[in-house]
Amino acid sequence: MFIPYCISLYIIKGNKSIYDPAFRLFALNMGFADLEFMALVGIFPAVSYFLPFPVSFNVCKVFGAFSADAWFTCIMLSQMMSLNRFVGIFWPGNAKAIYTKRNTTITLAFCWIQGLIWTSFYLKPNVGLYFDSKNRGLIYDFRLNGTETVFSLNMIFNYVHASSLCLTYGLIYLKIRQDITEPYRLTIFHHFIPVHDKKDVSYEDNILEYKEIMAAPDLNTGWRRKHMLDPKLANDRKKENKVLIQACVICLLHVAAVATWAVSQKIATAKYVLFIPSIVGLFSSGSTGYLYILVNSTVRQKFASMVSKCWCHKANQLSNYEARKKDSGIQSISPKKDNEYSELMEMDDYENVTKN
Structure with missing residues (x-):
């Protein structure tokens, strides 16, 4: 410990x-x-x-x-x-x-x-x-x-x-x-209403459109929580x-x-x-x-990287990146920093959620 x-x-x-x-x-x-x-x-x-x-x-x-x-x-x-x-x-x-x-x-x-x-x-x-x-x-x-x-x-x-x-x-x-529960309905309303550009659309029409969206969770643009709509809010809430x-x-x-x-x-x-x-x-x-x-994903990745380097150093072996680089002959691609990896992982999580 x-x-x-x-x-x-x-x-x-x-x-x-x-x-x-x-x-x-x-x-x-x-x-x-x-x-x-x-x-x-x-x-x-x-x-x-x-x-x-x-x-x-x-x-x-x-x-x-x-x-x-x-x-x-x-x-x-x-x-x-x-x-x-x-x-x-x-x-x-x-x-x-x-x-x-x-x-x-x-x-x-x-x-x-x-x-x-x-x-x-x-x-x-x-x-x-x-x-x-x-x-x-x-x-x-x-x-x-x-x-x-x-x-x-x-x-x-x-x-x-x-x-x-x-x-x-x-x-x-x-x-x-x-x-998580209450504000999401209001957020969906703000994201999708008003959906018309006409000036003569009344407040009741907006409410009707809002109810239709809430009643149709299978729409591609419809039923999404706030953290699914805004990646920054998703990251903060996570x-x-x-x-x-x-x-x-x-x-x-x-x-x-x-x-x-x-x-x-x-x-x-x-x-x-x-x-x-x-x-x-x-x-x-x-x-x-x-x-x-x-x-914390950043701490976890950095910790794994440090342990891997120590283990490879003791075993007199190359790290995973160096081994792949040597085998494939890749010279131009450099390893990313930990914060770049975490940003990519969060973007992948967001894309997977929106697709599902």
Whole structure:
């Protein structure tokens, strides 16, 4: 999970046209927080478990505190991403004015600072959160008098986070469904009516023609949704749907991580019970990189190209393009860029839909 996530972030950072500027910055910073979480909750416990000597308590406490920093920074960034999508769907005309570079930078700074504030709470001597090798996971030490208070604040924050994510993406889903159903009839009316150039055509005649078009879905120029009529609108809606799918998956994984974390800390004495929330949390963080690769065609093509080049380099072979060029003797055709491939694919999808 760690390496594919790093590659996907490298691709997103290098290609500024994949997402809008604000969402791209949120995605990159959330990726850095996820990598921090995976390093502290996944890599550090694995390395410390196989060390021939025990890791000191203070080191485990510091790593536990900064794992909290990674978690709270990550979930706050996911909140900002959901708010960005919410504004973009409900008020698309105001999104650029709200998410300027200055406002986005301030928001990102707030997300990281509040994570460090949580870290300062966990570094207090009367609060204990550290990796326990015996129980295979992060554990709260409720023997310290300040741990219960911090744990309660932690869970309240997590519950609010999970509930607000579900509410936000639920409203976004309803808005998208509403945009898909209702406005299309009005759009068909605007596209095909008025169909006459005569000035004496009345409004009732236009309405009659509109009803005839709606009643004849098999006409070649008739029954087409708005995204089938306008390629730009189709591309924008397709991107919004992909981002929504990605965000909903992240939302569900965060809810699962919060639920398992809340239950496990109360029954931490059971063997390996803390191992479950650690795995769920790591999967919640690490799967985001795979989502970028699966959902976004540009990231997927670039990722496949990088893997292919690395594989061919190790095997001392030519890439697919170089092999075809050598076999066929083609010299004048150069490989296209990733954004050109994505544009061609979108045009092909549009032509196939209109033909069907």
